[in-house]
Amino acid sequence: MASADTTWKLTAPAAKPIVQAALLAHDRIDDWDYELVIAGREVAEDKPDDWVLEGWFPRKPGKTEKAALAGLFEGVSEAGAPEITVEELPPQNWVTLSQHNVEPIRAGRFHIHTPEHPADREAIDFIIPASQAFGTGQHRTTAGCLEMLDAMKARGVIARNIADIGTGTGLLGFAALALWPRAHCTLTDIDPVCVPVVEENAAMNGVSMGPKPGEAVMVVAEGMDDPLIQVRGPYDLLIANILAGPLVQFAPAFAKAVTPGGSMLLAGLLAGDQEAAVRRAMLRAGFRLAARLQRGDWAILWLRRRQNWARLR
Structure with a gap:
């Protein structure tokens, strides 16, 4: 059973302009579930065109959360939504992990x-x-x-x-x-x-x-x-x-x-x-x-x- 402090992360890799367009699509949605926090970032400094759209959710995401993330790519990517992976993070806050050292x-x-x-x-x-x-x-x-x-x-x-x-x-x-x-x-x-x-x-x-x-x-x-x-x-x-x-x-x-x-x-x-x-x-x-x-x-x-x-x- 997952800890109450466990966070789940959804990841969708795509090219930079596609992720940025997905973020714009997110901004236009009035009834977005505020528990599903999203952000876009580049994969690495030496790969400025390779980005990921990431989402964090306090519970194990189901079809609804995956569909919400995938829906951001509708109309912005000819190939449709990329494959979305889901992982359970350790029972620590993900910001703390990302800021370590x-x-x-x-x-x-x-x-x-x-x-x-x-x-x-x-x-x-x-x-x-x-x-x-x-x-x-x-x-x-x-x-x-x-x-x-x-x-x-x-x-x-x-x-x-x-x-x-x-x-x-x-x-x-x-x-x-x-x-x-x-x-x-x-x-x-x-x-x-x-x-x-x-x-x-x-x-x-x-x-x-x-x-x-x-x-x-x-x-x-x-x-x-x-x-x-x-x-x-x-x-x-x-x-x-x-x-x-x-x-x-x-x-x-x-x-x-x-x-x-x-x-x-x-x-x-x-x-x-x-x-x-x-x-x-x-x-x-x-x-x-x-x-x-x-x-x-x-x-x-x-x-x-x-x-x-x-x-x-």
Whole structure:
């Protein structure tokens, strides 16, 4: 019998453009089973065109889960869905396994490392253990966001009220507080498992949790749909490193939550069609592009809300 902590992984190998198209198809599905978490990646650095679409499920996947993954390839691959393999992972969290012995990263002035590695006293240093939540700094989107935050600070951005939507480990919110130490900070995530993770990481890195300036408040919520998120706004810096689909969906809510002239940092979207869709949605919502980074296949966008803007009807 499988352990309660066992995770099952589904793997579908395909060429890079096919996997990316399947990810776009996933973003357009409104009733996707949130327990089936998917991601795409290259097989190896020396094989940039060979990718896999992976899915993780808390129980042994059946025909429904396999069909859902296979369905993402309909219309994007002439050969149809690739063969999907299923494997049972050990009774440990798959993020912990993937982060084992991971090397520290440097992104702008930030140095991110696990407890097994020494701190860098010349950098803004954060300890982020491998954990049950995303946002350890190793993914190119998270590292790119750290770089962009550093660039925003260097270009004179002032942030007094910060929101980190889909915070995961809390890292990006913590990083923003390190750059703007007197700001209020609201951290949100849809997954309740992030609450103890964020609290543990905050204690480990000397970040105070609370409602005062220089402190962070944690909220479990989907997007902006929470009274506390709304009452603590509007925000002059909103960070959202999530997925392209939710970014498009939340664009009108983000516009209401960001002050005129305020900044928004978006990531979790692939350069190309996903980026174009997000930028169109944000333009309609009243944001303009201030700067862009690309790290691998991932785009990181800094947008600013227009000072005087009324949507054309």
